[in-house]
Amino acid sequence: MPRRPHVESRMIHGEPRTPRWEFSHHVVPPMPSSVTFRLDSAARGARGFAEFAAPSSQRGKRRPIYIYDRLDEPTRGLLEENLATAEGAETAVTFASGMAAISGVFLLLTKAGDEVVAHPTLYGCTHSLLTQWMPRVGVTTRFCDLRRPERLGKVVTPATRVVYLETPVNPTLEVLDLETVADEVRRLNRGRRGDARLRLVVDNTFPSPLGQRPLAHGADIVVASLTKHLSGFGTDLGGMVAAAKEYESGLFLVRKDFGGVLASKNAWPILVYGLPTLSVRLAAQQERALSVARFLEAHPKVAKVHYPGLDSFPWKNVARRQMTDPAGRFMPGTLVYFVLKGAPPKARRAAERVVDHVAKNAYTLTLAVSLGHVRSLIEHPASMTHAALDEASQVRAGIDPGGIRLSVGLEDAGDLIGDLSEALDRA
Numbered sequence: 001m002p003r004r005p006h007v008e009s010r011m012i013h014g015e016p017r018t019p020r021w022e023f024s025h026h027v028v029p030p031m032p033s034s035v036t037f038r039l040d041s042a043a044r045g046a047r048g049f050a051e052f053a054a055p056s057s058q059r060g061k062r063r064p065i066y067i068y069d070r071l072d073e074p075t076r077g078l079l080e081e082n083l084a085t086a087e088g089a090e091t092a093v094t095f096a097s098g099m100a101a102i103s104g105v106f107l108l109l110t111k112a113g114d115e116v117v118a119h120p121t122l123y124g125c126t127h128s129l130l131t132q133w134m135p136r137v138g139v140t141t142r143f144c145d146l147r148r149p150e151r152l153g154k155v156v157t158p159a160t161r162v163v164y165l166e167t168p169v170n171p172t173l174e175v176l177d178l179e180t181v182a183d184e185v186r187r188l189n190r191g192r193r194g195d196a197r198l199r200l201v202v203d204n205t206f207p208s209p210l211g212q213r214p215l216a217h218g219a220d221i222v223v224a225s226l227t228k229h230l231s232g233f234g235t236d237l238g239g240m241v242a243a244a245k246e247y248e249s250g251l252f253l254v255r256k257d258f259g260g261v262l263a264s265k266n267a268w269p270i271l272v273y274g275l276p277t278l279s280v281r282l283a284a285q286q287e288r289a290l291s292v293a294r295f296l297e298a299h300p301k302v303a304k305v306h307y308p309g310l311d312s313f314p315w316k317n318v319a320r321r322q323m324t325d326p327a328g329r330f331m332p333g334t335l336v337y338f339v340l341k342g343a344p345p346k347a348r349r350a351a352e353r354v355v356d357h358v359a360k361n362a363y364t365l366t367l368a369v370s371l372g373h374v375r376s377l378i379e380h381p382a383s384m385t386h387a388a389l390d391e392a393s394q395v396r397a398g399i400d401p402g403g404i405r406l407s408v409g410l411e412d413a414g415d416l417i418g419d420l421s422e423a424l425d426r427a
């Protein structure tokens with residue numbers, strides 16, 4: 001049997017033989033611009049529409065009949081093949097943003113009267129999608145602390161269809177044990193059939209597929225923002241869903257009719273720059289993240305630091321088992337969460353002063369939301385990314401008023417520590 005190249009190599013070269021590759025002599029696929037495609041005959045057009053809608057689509061196996069960008073398109077298709085490889089999934093379907101991917105999954109898996117059960121700490125927009133928008137279409141959410149998966153049985157009802165979580169959790173970096181949650185979901189699924197089954201959906205944005213592959217730990221569906229580590233340079237929005245083949249057709253149809261497609265011009269840089277460089281960026285960024293986390297841990301103004309690579313990390317054992325690259329190496333990631341000392345109102349003011357000082361004076365740190373980029377970004381979740389959670393929801397989600405989230409980029413670790421040290425001393 002020929003040797004199977006490593007995932008890192010396949011993220012550069014993709015499938016050696018793919019019917020999507022129509023550009024016979026290019027080394028890099030050309031930048032696409034065609035919204036619509038010549039169909040040659042009515043019969044070919046009809047076959048194209050029929051194949052797109054057919055649940056038993058042979059996508060990826062034979063030369064596709066491209067019709068219109070919103071249905072399918074070659075550059076996005078190449079990216080989807082490589083994303084599926086990275087996640088260890090049978091298929092991946094991209095969306096215009098992480099939020100388009102997440103809402104696409106809820107639209108696919110739920111209908112009026114159904115329920116979602118989610119861990120209470122969630123990215124702010126996901127929280128607002130579940131609590132503000134999904135109830136308008138009759139889908140409600142109950143929260144359950146999934147650090148204690150045995151509680152799931154008390155919260156799940158006959159109407160529940162989805163169990164939803166992020167791990168590591170945004171922004172606190174709590175690590176949830178995917179295998180124990182998946183075991184509990186499997187137990188609760190005994191006796192449930194077809195669409196009544198619970199699906200475990202995991203947001204894998206923080207670790208990226210080279211830092212964790214939730215499908216291998218029992219998840220049914222992975223969602224992620226491509227805007228972060230996968231794009232990597234802060235230039236392109238995108239989202240994806242990775243899952244078994246049985247979900248592919250439904251995801252395509254949801255994307256076609258709700259229209260949240262990833263623009264082919266945004267797919268191109270993720271395919272050509274983002275994915276091929278992911279492994280080296282992650283390795284270099286997490287080295288710097290560990291140095292920064294150690295500095296923060298020793299700082300007299302810092303009450304606690306959460307970074308999976310620290311010995312003091314409370315969920316260290318699960319993290320070491322679950323957060324690995326495809327070769328099994330531990331991948332603690334590029335995000336650091338730290339909390340300033342003091343009672344909540346005082347700690348909040350101090351955190352605001354730190355990020356304000358950074359905004360005005362730092363060279364290597366930028367006050368901005370988002371994460372996973374080559375530039376280091378700092379933010380105050382309680383007033384920024386998680387402002388969609390009211391105060392009570394923030395308390396329930398463990399989001400400290402004095403908490404600061406740091407996404408460590410590729411700058412020199414000494415420079416990053418210098419900027420942080422100055423901001424902490426002055427705040």
Ligand SMILES: Cc1ncc(COP(=O)(O)O)c(C=O)c1O
Nearest residue numbers: 097098099123170205225227238
């Ligand atoms: C964990 C997580 N999921 C989803 C998203 C949404 O991604 P996007 O901004 O690409 O819609 C974000 C954005 O920050 C995130 O942090």
